[in-house]
Amino acid sequence: MATSDPSSLQSRPAGGTLRYRPLRNLRERAIELILLLAALSSVFTTAGIVAVLLFESFQFFSQVPLGQFLTDTQWTPLFANPRYGILPLVAGTLVTTVVALVVAIPLGTIAAIYLSEYAPAQLREVAKPILELLSAVPTVVYGYFALLFVTPLLQKIYPDLPGFNMLSAGLVIGVMIIPYVSSLSEDAMRSVPMAIREGSYAMGATRMQTALRVVVPSAFSGIASAYVLGFSRAIGETMIVAIAAGTQPNLTLNPTEPAATITAYIVQVSLGDLPHGTLAYQTIFAAGLMLLAMTLTFNIAGHLLRKRFREVY
Template sequence: MTTSTAAAPAAGALPVTSERLKKKRTRHVKERAIEALLFFAAFISVFTTAAILYVLISESVLFFQQVSIFDFLTDTQWTPLFADPHYGILPLLSGTITVAGVGLLLAIPVGTIIAVYLSEFASVGVREVVKPLLEMLAGVPTIVFGYFALLFVTPLLQRIFPDLPGFNMLSAGLVVGIMIVPYISSLAEDAMRAVPMSLREGSYAMGATRFQTAIKVVAPAATSGIAAACILGVSRAVGETMVVAVAAGMQPKFTFNPMEGAGTITAYIVQVALGDLPHGELAYQTIFAAGLTLVLLTLVFNILGYWLRRKFRETY
């Protein structure tokens, strides 16, 4: 009787162990499936980037077989659709950099100030109202911003500058700056809120005010995140299309004067892509050379942002 009683748990332990092994095997399969799904998502991102680069480079090689790279980088005229074609990218580059520069002169200080306010001074209620409104601003279609620049900002600027033409890079740049403020403010605010509270408490214990703590403690500690937000804003401004196509005009001109109209790389790509040029012609291949230039320009800014993040992380 004693033997059978002692043996009963041992016999009953087998189903329990088997059930545990079954659950463990099922969990292992689920984890493998999740890993495969995540790998597939990462692979799609890398594959898409590689495919874009392949298309741009392969078409650009055909373009540079007929056009000198030296002329492409030094000529100050961009008239590939004219009877006397010139293929200098400098006019498009100057327009792109000027519009992006005007936008960043507005967006970086305004976005950073908004981030400091939301992170260090705003109450919870104000933050819950202001931040969704900023994110909603980021969702407005860019074509709407373009007509806002053309029909509202330009006439407003013409009251201050009577000689300002209807198409100009100043109004386009200002609206691009307004458009990228939510990106910079949101990311910078997240970076500042990630700063440990112990740093703020230590600053308060030393007698610093809230403003001094925000400027001299929190902002330097979050510099890598703020720099990343600004670099993202740069990339967004450089790649903007519809605002500059509507408000800045699409006439390539080598100038850095924001009071004049000019064309940008993205505006030219839109202009040619919507035309009747057949695929394979030299004039059509110019959009791939211009697109490759834009990708390289964005890559330079991303590398600069990566270097800044590493530098400030080492410093702080």
């Protein structure tokens, strides 16, 4: 019987793959570089946006005092006697956002609890994609839905309700962001280990008690992320408020009145004939910087909240 030479076996590469290792390492490094560039693209884009806002806003604030911008109660930059108080736009933005969150957070959380804890698997597979289709509807359609359907419906309850109002716009924005809240909240609840639910059932808790007192607190960090995303989506909405809420700045916290939001004003000026570089044109960058600061503040608060209640399993 012929025997193989041990020296020849030791000199042969295992599996014959060593000769391809340099090429494989080169491919791995190329893939890592591509993935790094893809990740950095979002960072560079954000940095570019912030840089443009800061540069243009600096030119604006070199002519308008920051104190006047933050405390003045009138926003009339396009009038003969211009006033540059951002408070009316901030009030309109916050009112529509609060109305939207009042609608989206309860309904989205309830839908998430049902899909996670009660719905059969087959129903969940059908209901969740249908619910997420709400986020695929163009916002222009939502805007005219608020103006032509929701507002006349509300006028039957409130006869004095004007045609443009923040209430109908906020309600429709709330319906639009329900999928963001429900989908992310349901994913967070589904990620809670089954052993925690079984332990709750073993202690005699009902399904409702387990869902509200065990699953929801355990998944609160993910649910908070859903709320932050819903807030960011609501505060940055443009077309619905531009169509249904009006374009006249109005310092009020009454949602039944018309008012303009920051995004609606930016659209109004961007579509006008103001020459680039004028003070009136630079107001959109100052308003955009204010919107960025509001969103960043809420996101930081949401991050601290998630960090405070995060649970590791």
